[in-house]
Amino acid sequence: xxxxxxxxxxxxxxxxxxxxxxxxxxxxxxxxxxxxxxxxxxxxxxxxxxxxxxxxxxxxxxxxxxxxxxxxxxxxxxxxxxxxxxxxxxxxxxxxxxxxxxxxxxxxxxxxxxxxxxxxxxxxxxxxxxxxxxxxxxxxxxxxxxxxxxxxxxxxxxxxxxxxxxxxxxxxxxxxxxxxxxxxxxxxxxxxxxxxxxxxxxxxxxxxxxxxxxxxxxxxxxxxxxxxxxxxxxxxxxxxxxxxxxxxxxxxxxxxxxxxxxxxxxxxxxxxxxxxxxxxxxxxxxxxxxxxxxxxxxxxxxxxxxxxxxxxxxxx
Ligand SMILES: Nc1ncnc2c1ncn2[C@@H]1O[C@H](COP(=O)(O)OP(=O)(O)OP(=O)(O)O)[C@@H](O)[C@H]1O
Ligand SMILES: [Mg+2]
Numbered sequence: 001x002x003x004x005x006x007x008x009x010x011x012x013x014x015x016x017x018x019x020x021x022x023x024x025x026x027x028x029x030x031x032x033x034x035x036x037x038x039x040x041x042x043x044x045x046x047x048x049x050x051x052x053x054x055x056x057x058x059x060x061x062x063x064x065x066x067x068x069x070x071x072x073x074x075x076x077x078x079x080x081x082x083x084x085x086x087x088x089x090x091x092x093x094x095x096x097x098x099x100x101x102x103x104x105x106x107x108x109x110x111x112x113x114x115x116x117x118x119x120x121x122x123x124x125x126x127x128x129x130x131x132x133x134x135x136x137x138x139x140x141x142x143x144x145x146x147x148x149x150x151x152x153x154x155x156x157x158x159x160x161x162x163x164x165x166x167x168x169x170x171x172x173x174x175x176x177x178x179x180x181x182x183x184x185x186x187x188x189x190x191x192x193x194x195x196x197x198x199x200x201x202x203x204x205x206x207x208x209x210x211x212x213x214x215x216x217x218x219x220x221x222x223x224x225x226x227x228x229x230x231x232x233x234x235x236x237x238x239x240x241x242x243x244x245x246x247x248x249x250x251x252x253x254x255x256x257x258x259x260x261x262x263x264x265x266x267x268x269x270x271x272x273x274x275x276x277x278x279x280x281x282x283x284x285x286x287x288x289x290x291x292x293x294x295x296x297x298x299x300x301x302x303x304x305x306x307x308x309x310x311x312x313x314x315x316x
Pocket of ligand 1: 043
């Protein structure tokens with residue numbers, strides 16, 4: 001059986017602003033129905049990539065296909081299949097929430113009911129309020145509502161929940177899950193790594209205009225990055241060890257400690273945020289190439305690194 005064509009396909013995408021290579025050869029696919037999180041530090045090139053795919057910016061070179069069309073040449077019928085939440089809209093809005101959504105619903109062949117969309121972003125109490133009188137987070141919810149009013153096949157969300165309070169973010173996640181269940185393809189950028197972990201099927205990490213990792217949320221950073229870390233304090237010295245069997249290690253440490261509880265004991269499972277930070281730091285400050293590595297010791301606790309004396313580092 002042949003695979004259906006990807007919703008988004010990008011090959012060696014490049015964008016230069018003068019001498020700056022904002023995108024420096026990025027390639028990825030997003031399958032239909034998938035939620036793909038594009039992650040990366042400020043200035044990495046996320047909005048540039050998204051806006052090229054939305055047809056808002058020209059690319060310098062490379063190939064891009066969005067729902068079977070080159071986004072540089074997409075017509076009205078193509079645009080009607082997209083939902084777009086830009087990073088910043090800059091609109092002040094001298095109309096009410098309800099008026100704005102009704103107005104935009106009129107541009108689409110198959111819009112969602114306005115009241116349903118208002119409820120899904122939790123703005124029922126504000127539907128007759130002028131948009132300029134809304135709080136920042138409430139305005140952002142209007143942006144999200146405008147992104148989904150046209151019942152899009154493909155939804156672009158560029159930092160959609162910036163300014164949302166925690167409760168609204170959870171509500172937004174529910175909304176995204178229901179859109180996913182309906183089969184909507186979603187390209188999301190966010191600086192909230194828990195958001196990416198909760199919503200994303202796959203993620204791509206972009207830094208300096210390059211894709212430095214891509215994969216399912218569980219695979220980002222590779223298997224070793226997810227090995228739990230046991231931390232404890234031994235006679236005033238902080239120690240840590242990665243191990244796939246933390247309980248075995250802790251039991252051995254307690255036994256060696258004469259059955260006494262360990263000071264400062266922690267077992268940490270690296271989150272997507274921990275792994276992301278390591279990947280970006282490794283990209284930004286690459287370690288000098290090692291000519292000869294230390295021998296790897298495979299102990300019963302399958303440690304991937306030996307206990308580290310962090311006291312000097314802490315003293316700095
Ligand atoms: N119109 C422009 N003219 C010149 N440089 C630009 C323009 N737009 C973006 N850039 C530069 O391109 C780089 C990538 O910007 P982009 O907005 O894509 O980053 P981003 O990953 O979305 O960052 P953020 O997380 O802050 O939103 C940055 O260095 C930015 O300064
Ligand atoms: Mg951006």
